[in-house]
Amino acid sequence: MNLNLFLSPKFRLLILCLAATIGSAVLINGQQKAQQKPPLKALLIAGGCCHDYTGQHKALFKGIQARANVQVDVWWTDDKSVNPPLTIFEKDDWAEGYDVVIHDECAAGEKNLEVMKRILDVHKTVPAVHLHCAMHSFRNGTDQWFKHLGLQSTRHGPQEPIEVKYVDKKHPIVEPLEDWTTGKEELYNNAQVFDAHPLAMGTQKYSRNGEEKTDVAVVAWVNEKQGARSFSTSLGHNTFTVEDERYLDLVVRGMLWTMDKLNDDYVGVAYEGENEITFVKGKPKPQKKPAPAAAVNLGKAPKDATLVSVTASSVQGGRDPWMAVDGRQDTRWCASGGSKPQWIQFEFEMPQMLTGASIKWEREGDAYQYKIETSADGKSWAVVADETGNEKKGETGIAFAGKAEVARFVKITTTNVVGGGWVSAWEIQLKGPEIKKLWPKLDEKQAAALKKEAEKANDPLAKEGNIPPKIVKLTPEEEAEILKDVKVPEGFDVSVFSSWQAANYPVYVAAAPNGDLYVSSDGNGSLGREPHRGR
Incomplete structure (x- = not known):
């Protein structure tokens, strides 16, 4: 090895140059890291009626953090009501530590004026962004929220494309953005x-009752007259809109503008840290009690009727399968x-030539997805219609x-209801050259149940007389509904002593020193509001 090479002046100069270059690169990189601004902090609030907040809160915080040096913490609920549990607003300092709040809640039923005051007090100093259904929230009988927004919206049109045209091209939020649909x-x-x-106008064209219509409205705007700056857009009903790059670019620029941070320190600088997500489970949806089934008197079969035995995979009480062929519009199978x-299955007394079917489903606003099969023996089936x-x-x-198909058995199997309802049909008609009208052929069990229901409907005590008391266990939601307006001093607990179904007519109430409560009651007292009723 030639040591003179390493000791030569030229080699020493080369080493010094390399060292200086590496040192400069390290210094420049260190300066860049030192100069990067700390992230801003945004609070996204989402949840409530009518929208996919499960997907939209993710699309928003991920889309914003990818486009700006902003940490987006999330508070959201999966509650689908118009009055979701917005517990975040229970404290005056609910937005402490945040540079901006993004309102994406849908809470038209939140009417508490104290909540409204807490929100508006914060936005005297903290900027706000409002998305879509935030415009229809907090309908508390005042115009406070709408003045905070800058405008009031009371309704929306159909779901059709909207042409978005930016009208203030000089405004920094929309200056680099292009019109879109x-x-x-x-x-x-x-x-x-x-x-x-x-900032932007929206134009929507659609047809209604054979007439072509065009609606125009402001779809993006700013407000600088109600405390801190705010940016709002009424777009964003569907998740695919929220995920659209053009939508996210608009929201991000509007958000940064409200904080006066629409500059190169934050625009296009992705936030790569962690964010905090708070999830609040929605309130249980109260179960609606099914409406009582109509009293049925089947009567005699018409002379030209074709008899069928009808069975089903399952039956809701009082809504038997044969009610789908009894010719009445107020009874149904469910x-x-x-x-x-x-599924619901029909068996003819003898094979029939069949050409089609018509089904009047329970809910006109839902699409029922189903298939129809026929069989000669009730064992081997062939699909004749796949819907x-x-x-x-x-x-x-x-x-x-x-x-045409010749069969003795027909089965209609519903695989899905678009909208999520139960499988139920008012009337089903099977068509064929020899079939004019279907009529139920009841088996012994069905006939006995019908007789029992008829006797119950004709019972004179069904509409008047004493109602025997019974113990009915209330759900936590039912008990909470009864107690919601009951106020007691601090330190006392309150609970429901008895449901109304268990209570007789009270004559007097007495309490013993040890806390025992005695209720004297009269079983024939008039407790209810119905005439000729009482306990």
Whole structure:
């Protein structure tokens, strides 16, 4: 090895140059890291009626953090009511530590004026961003929220594409943005404009009752007259809109503008740290009690009727399968729950030539997806109509594969209800050259149940007389509803002593020193509001 090479002046100069270059690179990189601004902090509040907040809160915080040096913490609930549990607003300092708040809640039923005051007090100094249904929230009988927003919206149009045109091209939020057209979206109206400064107008064209209509409204605006700056857009009903890059670019620029941070320190600088997500489980949806089934008197079969025995996979009490062919519009077959699939089966007394079917489903606003099969023996089945991809809502009619089928058994299996309802049908008609009218042929069990229901309906005590008391266990939600307006001094607990179903007519109430409560009651007292009733 030639040591003179390493000791030569040229080699020493080369080493010094390399060292200086590496040192400069390290210094420059260190300076860049030192110069990067700390992230801003945003609070995103989402949840409530009518929208996919499960997907939208993710699309928003991920989309914002990818576009700006902003940590987006999330508070959200999966509650689907118009009055979701917005517990975050229970304290005056609910937004402490945040540079901006993004309102994406849908809470028209939140009418508490104390909550409204806490929100507006914060936004005297903390900027706000309002998205879509925030415009329809906090309808408490005042115009405080709408003045904070800058304009009031009271309704929206159909879901059709909206042409978005930026009208203040010099405003820094929209200056680099280009006009665009959404997918199917809701155009919110402008019922009253207060201090809103429009940034974008939306135009929506659609047909109604054979007439072509065009609606125009402000869809993005700012407000600088109600405390801290705010930016709002009424777009964003569907998740695919919220995920759209053009939508996210608009929201991010509007958010940064409200904080006066619409600059290169934050725009295009992704936040790569962790964010905090707080999830609040929605309130249990109260179970609606099914409406009582109509009293049925089947009567005699018409002379030209074709008799069928009808069975089903499951039955809700009082809504038997044969009610789907009794010719009445106020009785129906209904499955016992919301699970799928569910089927209803018809058996003729002898094989019939069949050409099609029509089904009047319970809910006109839902699309029922189903298939129809026929069989000669009730064991081997052939599909004659496959509507498992049906999107037509309400009553449906179908021809059997373009040809007639001879069968003794017909089975209709519902695989899905678009909208989530139970499987239920008012009337089902099977069609064929020899079939004019279907009529139920009851078996012994069905006939006995019908007789029992008829006797119950004709019982004179069904509408008057003494109601025997009974113990009914209330759900936590039912008990809470009774107690919601009861106020007791601090340190006392309150609970429901008895449901009304268990209480007789009280004559007097007495309490012993040890806390025992004695209630004297009269079983024939008039407790209810119905005439000729009482306990």
